[in-house]
Amino acid sequence: MLRDAPARESHYTAEVVENIPDGSAVHLVLRAETSPPPEPGQFLHVTPRRRIGSDPLLRRPFSVSDWDADRGYLRLLIAPVGRVSRLLSGMEPGDELDILGPLGTPFPSEAAEGKNAVLIAGGIGVAPLLFLTRTLLQREIDTTVFVGGAGSEDLLARPVFEQLGASIHLCTEDGSVGHEGLVTDMVDRFLQQTQRVDNTVIFCCGPDGMLYAVTRLSRRYDIPAYGSFEAHMACGVGACMGCSIARAHPQGKEDCYLRVCREGPVFALKEVIQHG
Ligand SMILES: Cc1cc2nc3c(=O)[nH]c(=O)nc-3n(C[C@H](O)[C@H](O)[C@H](O)COP(=O)(O)OP(=O)(O)OC[C@H]3O[C@@H](n4cnc5c(N)ncnc54)[C@H](O)[C@@H]3O)c2cc1C
Ligand code: FES
Secondary structure (H helix, E strand, O other): OOOOOOOOOEEEEEEEEEEEEEOOEEEEEEEOOOOOOOOOOOEEEEEEOOOEOOEOOOOEEEEOOEEEOOOOEEEEEEOOOOHHHHHHHOOOOOOEEEEEEEEOEOOOHHHHOOOEEEEEEEHHHHHHHHHHHHHHHHOOOEEEEEEEEOOHHHOOOHHHHHHHOOEEEEEEOOOOOOEEOOHHHHHHHHHHHOOOHHHEEEEEEOOHHHHHHHHHHHHHHOOOEEEEOOOOOOOOOOOOOOOEEEOOOOOOHHHOEEEOOOOOEEEEHHHHOOOO
């Protein structure tokens, strides 16, 4: 069953409080009065407040990596890969961002009630899973986190997961930290050994290859899996169809495409990936 994005977004300015380098990325801590509050898996559509003419022309989507309601602090985890992410990664305290959000459909964290939650992150995919980890642990849900990357520089946010008190397993393809190999192979071994495999739910975010591998695992073990997907976006609010991806099992003509910014970015993997 497809879900749709919850409450309406707002448009506001956020001020950078701190820029914390972390391997190949940075954590931006922002002060903002955001309403409605974000949920894990939702994203913000962001541009630097001070632009040169119309540059950058389009906002870029970034997941909320944490939200401190008491202090009004938002966190983003940003990998500098292009024009806007480099501008944001270089921001200093006092700099301002122009934000539309929160946007998109969150992780269905209620699906983990009374279950064993397995979270799988690849590279920058840890961003939405940090916020989800905090939320699940606050609800006393049994949560195990697997984080993978190409090398040690890509294993992001390790101290944050440790502060949260999460049970965390690390994995690198070059073997420099944690287990050597693919994070999904490590999850496969974990699922083989766990006593509660039929009571497990998976939440994940990472590159497409990882999402395909997780889909195969969810089919093999017959467990539900939800993943956050990426697409290049223009409007971010469901109007332009620029972020559409094909649906795995279309019911009819209108059902063929899904908007990552609206029905997503979080989907049940089987809705989107036909053959894992
Ligand atoms: C829901 C969602 C959440 C996200 N959360 C995060 C997050 O938490 N942290 C984070 O760092 N990133 C996140 N991203 C990814 C981020 O939005 C993109 O990397 C964004 O494009 C960066 O903007 P940029 O201007 O720096 O780079 P861009 O100029 O947009 O380019 C980024 C990369 O994509 C390539 N590219 C650009 N346009 C295209 C195109 N049309 N087709 C194919 N490739 C293209 C570029 O060559 C470059 O390698 C998220 C994306 C989505 C959809
Ligand atoms: S970005 Fe416009 S519909 Fe998704």
